Amino acid sequence: MKPWHIALILLAAAGVATVVSLYGNTTSYVSFPDADAMAKENPGKDFHVVCTLDKNKPVEYNAQKDPNHLEFYAIDSLGNGKKVVYNQPKPQDMERSEKIVLVGHSQGTYFQATQIISKCPSKYEDAPVKQKP
């Protein structure tokens, strides 16, 4: 047994451990009802929900009342709507976003977001619209 054989065994073992723990630790993108169901079993764990902003309902942010409180309604990819609370100022690109990824968990009647990633069809990043002649 050469010393570097030990190193290789170490590498293999640690590599397997990394991958196993990676896929054991991650969550899937879920819908709002799934997030509700899972919140009870996994308190304190955050989930990812891909959704869109419900433009028919108000987006409430009043900095003078609480600069860290934003409320809005979102619709997940399966069409389920839910109230979302986010304790941060309003992301300014939210209203023009075409997709929002929420990270957080269900809490009672609303979804408590800890992170919001808005995906905007902004002019700087728009995909070229190719039209067939």
Add this chain to the structure above:
Amino acid sequence: MKEIIFQGEQLWPGNLGHFFVVLSTVAAMAGCWLYYRAANTGSDNLRSWGRRLTYIQAFSVLAIFVVLFGIIFMHRYEYYYAWRHSSNELPVYYMISCFWEGQEGSFLLWMFWNAVLGLILLRTAKAFEAPVMAVILFAQFALSTMILGVDLEIFKVGSSPFNLLRDERADLLNIPVLAQMGQANYLKIFNNGNGLNPLLQNYWMVIHPPTLFFGFATAIVPFAYSIAGLWTGSDRKWIQPALIWGLICVGVLGTGIIMGGFWAYESLSFGGYWAWDPVENASLMPWLLMAAAAHMLVISKSTGRHLFASHVLIHITFWLVLYATFLTRSGILGNASVHSFTDLGLSKQLLLFLFGFILISVVAALPGSGLRKKTSAGFLLLIASFIAAALLVPAKSQGTFNNIAIWTGIVFFLGALVLFFYYLYRRTKIEMEDEKWLSRELWMFLGSIFLILCLLQVISATSIPVFNKLFGRNIAVPDAGFYNRFQLILAMPVMFLMALGQWLRYRETDAKIFLRDLLMTATVAAVVTVLCDLSFGILEIKYLLFLFLATWLVVANGMYLLRNRQIPLLSYGAGIAHAGFGLLLIGVLVSSVNQKILTSTSKGIEIAPELDTKGKVDEKGVAFNRENRILYQNKPAQVGEWTVTYRNATKGLGRDSIDKYFHVYFEKKNAAGRIQDSFTLSPKAQNNPKMGLIAEPSTRHFISRDIFTHVNFESGLEKTEPFSGYTETVVSPGETFLTASGKIKMRIDSVARLAPAEGTGIRLRIRAERLEDTALLYPVFNIDLENNKFEPVPAISNELGLMALITNIEVPKPDAPGEKVHFLIRTGERTPQKSYIVIKAIEFPWINLVWAGTIIMVIGASMAVYNRILQQRKLQA
């Protein structure tokens, strides 16, 4: 359909540019072939033709660059690239940044660096010139096809930066305005471009991408030397130049990565320099592996061991560069990143690019030209049949075909790997006696292994979107905390090995002396750690252990130099680089563990008891990052130990500037009430009509900490309600009058004529009071003498919620002396709106260690490179 003749277009620059793209592609392919033949036959004639083509190719790349820059500089918006990435307002010094906003431009930048590398290697590679240049020119060929822009219906070959706006965005020609004036005149409407993303309009963004791309580009050189070594059957001679370029890559790529971090810290508002975003990881992955590879090369060079591992790591590093390119340019990352990615439809080509280079690795590893030829022919046949199948397959069975393609691809990739490893191992196997336990090579090897582990963790997490795509899964991307947890632990053995590395000898070390030195450095490091921690106050065991190891790393590498003064400083580059890396890690640890959000607050609307990550009620109410405070204008607030006042806002320079700077005054008093320290920060907010609020932080740098602030919201962003309660009053100067509600008391202070330059008219100064607040309003009454018309301009005070407008002026008749001028003033009211900002302030302690460590690391790496070049010269002389 009638052909439209478009007006005002200049098509020759595009044609010229396109010509050079084609020339670059052809020259690279031909040059690659000639050099390949020269490598096999040793013909000097073929080699000199290869050189000529290299020059032509390099010239073409330069020409493409110049033409594209010219198009942007001359504002030729008939070209899509110029229209999309630049505008008339863009200053010249940011025009270069347009190159890296678009993908085509960044491929071009990569080609530019490759051309530079090619010209250097042409002179320095000597015996390896032919195979090395063949590899470089193959890369140039592959990159040239990325900007070729030929659409084969199902398979798009590259995307040209010289495409026309009207081809790329045909939809834009159908806008109503053009229906009237004719589509031929579209350039009259499209006379300005979209502009460059404001985030890229920063001086760091002018130098960071070229540095990063240069680092990326240099990864090909060790790869090319490894191929050359395998091709010519030379065991050892390729190692030294590969090592030099490997070290250059580690230094430059490392600098580029940290520059990116510095840019993020200085101009983005996420509050930090590293976020484990896939884009950042894409540049970190090759860096980690190149660092491991460079160490492996050092071992091979000094002891002749691990030739196999050296080859393997260099090859995989270059594959990783291509894989990272695929990740960031194929659009596969989608939801995984805060960055948006454009999918130019080149993902298949990018994959082909990656597999093409893996094939080169495999073929080079094969022994004997017969086997090489058969294998390459087999592979090419396989690829060709796949492309043919892709073209022929009917649309409805596309899904099945994709599945088959994915699995064939995976099997093919694994098969190629097995072939590569098997033959490479057979060819590089050297019978040597076992390493001694106390030899530098053994522990350096282990260090590389741990770097590979760091890489494995990053790559497996970053590749989740690829995994999802391949196997139809739906796994969410992990957050930064996930990476931090693993990397914190994985970095520890790396730091330990870096601390003892210099004290170990090659082949064998005297155990007694080594243990004595180890103990000595560890003791000093422990003392230093304790002293430092008196100031840091870190208590958690894992962070303390990290701090100790990082300190040990700095101390051990520093002490080695002090103890061995006879060694020339120039040859101690590695030790200096390692010590710098240790400083950087101390900075990373302290600035993140001890980071304080000064504006954190527990106050606010509470709907339900908030639970923290352990599921318990969060007593402090700060679990959900209530990290912002509202600051009303001129109302001081206590933020940490600072008294903070938002004083005023000013508009950015330039007439059309949409930048707003908010001047926030920080003040700290000592116990006696005397001002101890004070400064003003001016975070910027740009209410960009197309992107929303773009906040640029403002940071006060102290030696031991930074105070970082940025504005997240401001009163100007609130939707304003309309005025109501209009009333008109006739008043003369000096008289007091009220609004309809009676809440605001007003008085005309003075009457003034407009300055001649402003036209004819009158400006009033009205003093208004509402409770304790006062404001001055300046309504204007313009008189158009020619048309005998009046144009009143209202004045508004948001703070009072007041609008005042002069609707008429009654001048006393000449026959009534003593009569005053009377003004008819209309006033309106709305809810008073206070001027405020919502601000976040963070304290980053000892973040300067991150930058200082980086600089020391770069100096050390440069010394190592220079020293190795001197060695090489001596060998050749």
